[in-house]
Amino acid sequence: MSVFLISTGGLAASAQDKRGPVTNLPLPRYVSMKAAEGNVRRGPSLTHRIDWVFKRRGMPLQITAEYGNWRRVQDRDGAGGWVHYALLSGARTVLIETDMLPVYANPSSSAQISAQFESGVVARLGSCTLDWCHVSAGGHRGWTLKSNLWGVDPEEVRE
Incomplete structure (x- = not known):
């Protein structure tokens, strides 16, 4: 060879x-x-x-x-x-891929849940860390794990 x-x-x-x-x-x-x-x-x-x-x-x-x-x-x-x-x-949006996805007040799964989004909801994308993104839809907002979203790259970080 x-x-x-x-x-x-x-x-x-x-x-x-x-x-x-x-x-x-x-x-x-x-x-x-x-x-x-x-x-x-x-x-x-x-x-x-x-x-x-x-x-x-x-x-x-x-x-x-x-x-x-x-x-x-x-x-x-x-x-x-x-x-x-x-x-x-x-304008960046994401598709929620997990049904009844918890959205937290802070980027931590131990933080208070501020909302839950149904699968298929289109949410506005805010800032993202390596693992978490801030999303908003229907007057509700908070942080969720990036792995539950379509429309953002796994390694993407946004301010």
């Missing part, structure tokens, strides 16, 4: 270093639906067929590619396609 090493003239870029060719923002990254309804197309133009329609304002989505004014997105289940950038917002 032979092993060949090829020099690229510099350090290899990790997946975390990948940037969108249009925005120069990291790929993948999370955004949310700005519109109450958004067509999801097979390709990045109005001439491509509409495969389905996202119908939930605020739903978290992951951008995986960019082409002109179009962003390839996917939802929590991996369903997606191309959406016009005007339908998306940089």
Whole structure:
């Protein structure tokens, strides 16, 4: 068995270093639906067929590619396609993945429970430590374990 090493003239870029060719923002990254309804197309133009329609304002989505004014997105289940950038917002939201998820007054499971969120609730994402995130929905807010959320990377820290 032979092993060949090829020099690229510099350090290899990790997946975390990948940037969108249009925005120069990291790929993948999370955004949310700005519109109450958004067509999801097979390709990045109005001439491509509409495969389905996202119908939930605020739903978290992951951008995986960019082409002109179009962003390839996917939802929590991996369903997606191309959406016009005007339908998306940089406001961060997350999807609650655990039913009756306890939300604590402080980032500690021994803190007082301030609310419980049902599975499927879309919550606004606030600050995050390595393990905890501050979330708010329906007038309730508090801290929960990041592992119970979709729409935030496990290693992501937010102030």
